[in-house]
Amino acid sequence: MLNQITLACYTQGHKNQSINSEAWSVPELYCSFLKELESGKVVKANINIRDEWGDLLDYYENYGDVITVRNHFDFSVYSILNKQEKKKMQLEAVHKGMMQIAEKEGWSIDSLLDAYNQCLERNLEYQFQVGKPKSSPNRKHKIGLWCNWDLDVFEFYWILFDKQNMELKRERFVSKSPYEGEIVYYVKWNWISESAVVFQDKYKYGKNESWKIDFSDKLF
Numbered sequence: 001m002l003n004q005i006t007l008a009c010y011t012q013g014h015k016n017q018s019i020n021s022e023a024w025s026v027p028e029l030y031c032s033f034l035k036e037l038e039s040g041k042v043v044k045a046n047i048n049i050r051d052e053w054g055d056l057l058d059y060y061e062n063y064g065d066v067i068t069v070r071n072h073f074d075f076s077v078y079s080i081l082n083k084q085e086k087k088k089m090q091l092e093a094v095h096k097g098m099m100q101i102a103e104k105e106g107w108s109i110d111s112l113l114d115a116y117n118q119c120l121e122r123n124l125e126y127q128f129q130v131g132k133p134k135s136s137p138n139r140k141h142k143i144g145l146w147c148n149w150d151l152d153v154f155e156f157y158w159i160l161f162d163k164q165n166m167e168l169k170r171e172r173f174v175s176k177s178p179y180e181g182e183i184v185y186y187v188k189w190n191w192i193s194e195s196a197v198v199f200q201d202k203y204k205y206g207k208n209e210s211w212k213i214d215f216s217d218k219l220f
Contacts, residue, residue, distance in 0.1 A: 002039040005031045007047045007094050009073075019049075019078065024178040025149040026090040026119070029126040030098075033115035039107060041065050047097035049073035060104060067105070069097050083151055087124040091116065126150070130184060133161055136191050141215070143197045146170065147184050154181040158197070158213055173199075173211055182206075 005027040008020045027047075046068040048059070059070040071093065078089055095116045102109050126149040133144035142161040148154070156174035161167055176183075186203035195216045201209045 002034055002037055002042055004044040005094060007090055010048050022151045022178055023090055024181055025126045025151060026087050026124060027094050029119055030094050030115050033118045034111050037111040042067055045101055047094055049093055051075045067101050069100050071097055087151055091119055136194055138194050139163060149181045154178050160215060
């Protein structure tokens with residue numbers, strides 16, 4: 001099953017590599033809608049973007065579990081767009097690359113078309129609850145985790161619920177660069193008392209960070 005799509009200018013020292021720092025949320029959002037895509041052994045797709053034309057773009061490589069395709073991207077236009085327009089241009093680049101891969105590999109394009117449309121329906125916002133809320137030891141409260149992964153920021157919010165799942169309070173406790181967002185797939189959390197929770201980064205390539213949240217003054 002395909003579980004990662006990258007959109008990036010891979011050439012070292014290329015003047016437009018700066019896009020790599022903000023081309024995270026849109027590919028992740030698009031990929032999140034591809035759970036039904038039958039991609040065989042392929043688990044990752046790299047959409048390599050360049051501003052050149054010609055032979056440099058005539059590149060397609062299937063490494064078995066990873067496929068890389070190279071396409072033209074107008075960085076001069078991208079540089080003057082506002083945030084929402086940049087996200088739409090990224091979406092078009094991701095979708096174009098994935099459609100090319102699907103044609104080459106004989107995949108059904110239905111999931112890709114659906115992913116494209118769902119991205120637009122979400123207004124290209126990648127916001128979601130992470131996992132399921134966990135009950136406190138006394139079962140009076142629950143704590144959940146909510147993520148906002150955007151073009152220019154990655155954020156975690158804790159959400160405090162009562163036992164009927166009514167939201168009581170929500171607060172941001174992590175703000176990172178978008179390229180650090182993969183932590184969302186590895187974060188774990190547990191209550192350590194009736195009023196405190198610890199969130200931990202379990203990503204083996206991460207920073208081994210943890211965050212303790214004390215709700216003593218927020219429980220009522």
